[in-house]
Structures are given as C-alpha cells and as structure tokens.
Amino acid sequence: MIDIHCHLLYGVDDGAGTIEESVAMLKEAREQGIHGMILTPHYRHGMFSYPKEEIEEHFMQLKPYAEKLGIALALGTEYHVNSRMVEALKEGRCHTLAGSRYVLSEYSHDSELAYLEQMTETLVRHGYIPVLAHVERYACLTRDLDSVYRLRELGGWIQVNADAVLGLDGMAAKRFCKKLLKEELVDVVASDCHGIKRRACHMAACYERITKKFGETYAGQLMTDNPSGILENTPDFMR
Numbered sequence: 001m002i003d004i005h006c007h008l009l010y011g012v013d014d015g016a017g018t019i020e021e022s023v024a025m026l027k028e029a030r031e032q033g034i035h036g037m038i039l040t041p042h043y044r045h046g047m048f049s050y051p052k053e054e055i056e057e058h059f060m061q062l063k064p065y066a067e068k069l070g071i072a073l074a075l076g077t078e079y080h081v082n083s084r085m086v087e088a089l090k091e092g093r094c095h096t097l098a099g100s101r102y103v104l105s106e107y108s109h110d111s112e113l114a115y116l117e118q119m120t121e122t123l124v125r126h127g128y129i130p131v132l133a134h135v136e137r138y139a140c141l142t143r144d145l146d147s148v149y150r151l152r153e154l155g156g157w158i159q160v161n162a163d164a165v166l167g168l169d170g171m172a173a174k175r176f177c178k179k180l181l182k183e184e185l186v187d188v189v190a191s192d193c194h195g196i197k198r199r200a201c202h203m204a205a206c207y208e209r210i211t212k213k214f215g216e217t218y219a220g221q222l223m224t225d226n227p228s229g230i231l232e233n234t235p236d237f238m239r
Contacts, residue, residue, distance in 0.1 A: 002036040002227035005190035013042040015194045023065050024196045032204035036072040043094045044080035074098035080106045081119050086126045100233035106133040113140040124155035131157040136164045136173040148185050157187040162206035189222045
C-alpha cells in the first residue's frame with residue numbers, strides 16, 4: 001500500500017511529537033504492508049505555520065530510517081484552502097504531493113459547496129490536481145452525492161480516511177464512506193494518522209474491509225494503484 005496523507009513527520013504540527021515516535025510509526029506502517037508514504041504536515045493560517053525549512057530538515061533526518069525499512073518517503077502538504085493557495089504553491093512556500101501536480105486540499109467542515117467547486121476549478125486551471133482530503137467531514141458533501149460527482153467532473157480527486165471506512169470516526173462517516181465506495185466515487189484511501197497510539201494507522205484493517213465488501217481489485221486501486229500514480233506524478237492517469 002501507499003499512504004499519501006499522514007502526519008508522521010515529527011515536531012511540525014499536531015502529529016508525531018518526536019523522531020522516536022516518527023520511527024515507531026514507520027515501523028508500524030511497514031508491518032501493515034505500506035511501502036510508500038507522503039508526509040503531509042498541516043498548512044493552515046492562524047493554526048499551523050508550516051515551517052518549511054524545519055520540515056525539510058526533519059524529513060531528511062527521518063528518511064534513512066524509512067530506507068532501512070523499505071519505505072519510499074516523500075513530502076507533501078495538507079493545505080487548508082484559502083485564496084492565496086495558488087500563490088503559495090507557485091512560490092514554493094509549501095510542498096505539493098511528492099513534488100507532483102497533486103495537492104492535498106483541506107476545507108472546514110462547514111465550507112459551502114460553491115467554495116469547494118470554485119477552489120477546485122481554480123487549482124485545475126492553474127495546472128494542479130486537487131485531492132480533497134477526508135471528504136466524509138464536509139457537511140455540504142454528505143448531504144448529496146451529486147456534489148461529489150460534480151467535484152470529480154471538475155478534476156478533483158476524492159480521498160477518504162481509513163478510520164472513517166472502519167467506523168472509528170463514527171457511524172455517520174462510515175455510512176457515507178460506504179455510499180461513496182458503492183458508487184465508486186472514491187479515488188484514494190489514506191490513513192491521516194497522527195501518532196503511534198492517538199489516531200494511529202489502520203490501513204491494513206481498512207484494506208481487508210474494502211476487499212471483503214467490494215473486492216480486492218477495488219481495494220488495490222484505492223490503496224496501491226491510485227496512490228502510486230500520485231507518488232509517481234502520473235497526470236490524471238485513471239480517467
């Protein structure tokens with residue numbers, strides 16, 4: 001599996017606090033069958049500052065540990081969308097996913113659908129492929145599956161969290177993810193893990209659940225094939 005959304009990088013946001021915890025999270029990921037990870041520290045004005053130089057320094061310190069475990073490691077950003085997003089990306093103030101055209105885009109739970117559509121269109125127009133993070137959290141999408149169809153038509157990719165699929169984030173999120181999976185509206189499943197115990201990685205259990213309910217081919221598409229396309233920067237390869 002490839003995990004394109006996690007907070008494993010230590011000391012830069014609300015994820016891992018120490019390099020020891022980051023290494024423990026890497027070991028756990030490898031035991032679950034993960035061979036590639038994109039580390040996605042938060043970038044959110046007024047909450048997470050995204051200290052780019054510190055992020056890159058910590059990444060380089062962590063990379064040898066990942067290499068010993070056989071995990072390909074790359075950098076990204078979970079960008080809380082704002083009107084300055086394109087400017088920040090073009091000026092290199094934050095990282096796209098593994099240096100690709102793909103951008104992990106986060107919204108507030110009460111963001112309006114029109115705003116999601118507007119910013120998805122804006123990112124696509126500027127040459128990016130937005131990956132909408134944990135869509136099960138956005139009220140405007142959970143009310144109407146047509147809105148998810150629309151975002152995909154605009155060029156957005158749909159990501160859900162493994163914990164939501166498993167029901168660890170509540171029954172409402174689980175039911176919504178089940179609908180999305182049934183309609184084949186999901187492009188990527190990721191861990192969004194934040195620690196070794198708190199909000200831990202459950203990718204293996206999620207792979208088993210999707211395989212049981214929807215088949216191994218679909219599980220592989222969502223957790224290996226499509227994430228690999230992002231890691232390797234294959235533009236819109238699945239459509």
